[in-house]
Amino acid sequence: MGDLLIRTEHITKDYPGTRALDDISLSFDSGRVHALVGKNGSGKSTLVKIFAGAIQPTLGEFYLNDEKLHFESTSDAYNKGIVTVYQEMSLVPGLSVAENIFLGRLPKKNNAIDWRKTYQMAGKLLEKMKVDINPHEKMYRLSMWQWQVVEITKALSFNPKVILLDEPSSALAQHEVQSLFEAVRALRDQGVIVIYITHKLQELPQIADTVTVLRDGKWVGTVRMDEAEHKDIISMMFGSVKAKDRPKDIQVRDDVIMEVKELSRAGWYEDVSFELHRGEVLGIAGMLGSGRTELLRGIFGADPVDRGVVTVEGKPYRKADPIKMKKAGVGLTPENRQKEGLILIHSIRDNLCYASMNLTSDLWVENKRKRIAFANKQVEELEIKIPKIAAPCSSLSGGNQQKVVVGNWLNTSPKIMLYDEPSRGIDVNAKQQIFEIMWAQARKGVSTIFVSTELEELLEVCHRILIMRHGRIVGEVNPDDININELYEICMRGDEAE
């Protein structure tokens, strides 16, 4: 269609133990937005990294208009006109929009910065993007979608041939996404090859011209968006769903251990009410930005709530905080384990015993022997692989770090455990072990709330799943009566209408 074409031939990327990409041959032309979709671990980010020059393929080649590309570094990719816009923003809040766009290469006149030209050039680029952003404005005054657009504009200022957008809408609110899309369409009309990486299928009909699906490192197919149906893409993404292997012996007791009533936090979640039974594993499903994480933090008292009450074993908590909730027998493994769950510079032993500090001490005085016993117990029971227990937590792999966070809470003998994305960024084995831990705890009568982006995980692990959309609980499903495609449909239904 367009006059530019980037294509790959038999690209394969091996990592020790896994094949991240397997014989991928595909092509993207200019003048269209090409969506690249797949669930986590499908290999889409590996492919992006290869295009960006961050890694090299093990086998295979890729070409831009018949010119064979070989990148030693990301700057090689830049020089060939391939620019990647990542989720993490690279902009400086205190500087103006124009300065951010030309950061490090501001136009100069007589060795002084030529401000007039800077703002003029920035203004022209923003005009091309068809957005109304003042180049003089300071970044911190802008909203999230405007940040994303400035990021894209900055990419455009390099006169690229290919722009890769890595989940650009993930941090945006619903109404902001439309503004982003307009900018992406403007970008497409500049004659640039736009590759749009996303896992939000509901966006595809609006923004994508073609959809390419990867699964488990393999190319599943490429379809034209106007010819594809929603459920086709979903089944391409998930394939045939493997059998669930949740142990059947876990008994959910009848008594309610926790009741959440009309919990609200303006802008995040509204009137959330549900009950949690003893020994139950309750999942909360929802797309990114549905308010799942915020809800979990609200229940735990990590963030303030506006309204509502959480009742644990008959005792109501209105203005909860982590100290009170810990006393009530509630534990939380936060979404970002490195920044919120661990003290990376401290030892594995210490990290396993911070939450249970009052239990490893006699009154005010620490009982070192008890602490060592507590730490060793979790290392053994959770099978945490450690060099030695006095080593800093930063030396552990993601999966083992996650186990330390879990162990820290299990040492408090909790009655309720809240898990926020416990499987993010950890390998399949560790993931399975985390689920085993949840089940083992459930057998002991510990109740669990489990939040995850990976819907198939919820189906595998939970007794019951609540569906959350735009900050509200909109439904409840039994994982035995539903398959992944249906669950996915429910989670994103209504997004397009709003």
Add this chain to the structure above:
Amino acid sequence: MTSITANPLLVNRRKVVLFVLDHIIEVFLIVLILGLAIGVEGFSTWGNWMNILRSNSLKGVIALGMTMVIIGGMIDLSIGSTVALAGVIVARSCRDLTALGMDINLACVIGITLAFLAAIVIGWVHGVSHHKMGMPAFIVTLVTLNALYGLAGIICEGYPIANQFPTWFNQLGMGRVGGQNGIPIPAIVLAVSFLVVLFIMGYTTTGRSIYAVGGNPESARLSGINVGKTKIICFIAVQIFAVISGFMNSGQVMAGSFSFGRGWEVDVISAVVIGGTSMSGGIGTVWGTLIGILFMGVITNGMTLLDFNLYIQYVVRGIIMFSAVLISSYRAKVKA
């Protein structure tokens, strides 16, 4: 082949480098003491050692409290003014209350109580404005450094208040246990303070909370640790040590004045950092601070014995502080 045989060597070398970096200050201290003992007459005498202890214990006591604050991820710059404040509060109490006919001992005890109350209030204000209102500890305590200096000036009306204390109060600073050449009381106070802080930091939940809060306040909070309380405890602790130090300082010169304690924060923080405590919080030992205090004391004493003039001493101490921070940054890099 070569890589296989080289690996254990590399690991060992790294271990050795880490060990030396971790204990570099002890090594320096021993070398320094040996050098001075051999090269300088009058250094390695009992009298000189007691002298070193007497003149460094005052700042040393505060440095122990400062260790708690810095490990907790904060800083307190105001301690010098607290030293002055403690002195003038007691001096003013002694002078004015005895003028009203009160017993001098009772007047002094009232003064001491007031000073401790002041320490608690100052520490609490620091803690609350830092934690609850989100002000940087650096700024809060920089402000109180000047405000408390002024307050001390107001209390003593701009002049030193001399010769008002009962004898036992003066003995806090001047006294020695075991006769003329005995162990100075400030050194004993330092030893006791050392044991107290060592116990708190190593053997109590408070101490472990301080390490946790300094290491990562958000993780500590989400582990159900009371971050605000922990921070306030640190700020109050260092102020209490500053007040105790202020008593000893005023006792030593038999007066209270707003000008005491000026600039002490630099030496105090130096001792803590030289002792290996990380300015970014979460890492540090009480033992290290004790070594840091001794190190600073021995260097200053050696330079005085060698007749270095005051200005050169300042430069040398600056260079030492610089090197200590350099080593600590390098260590963090090697470990990472």
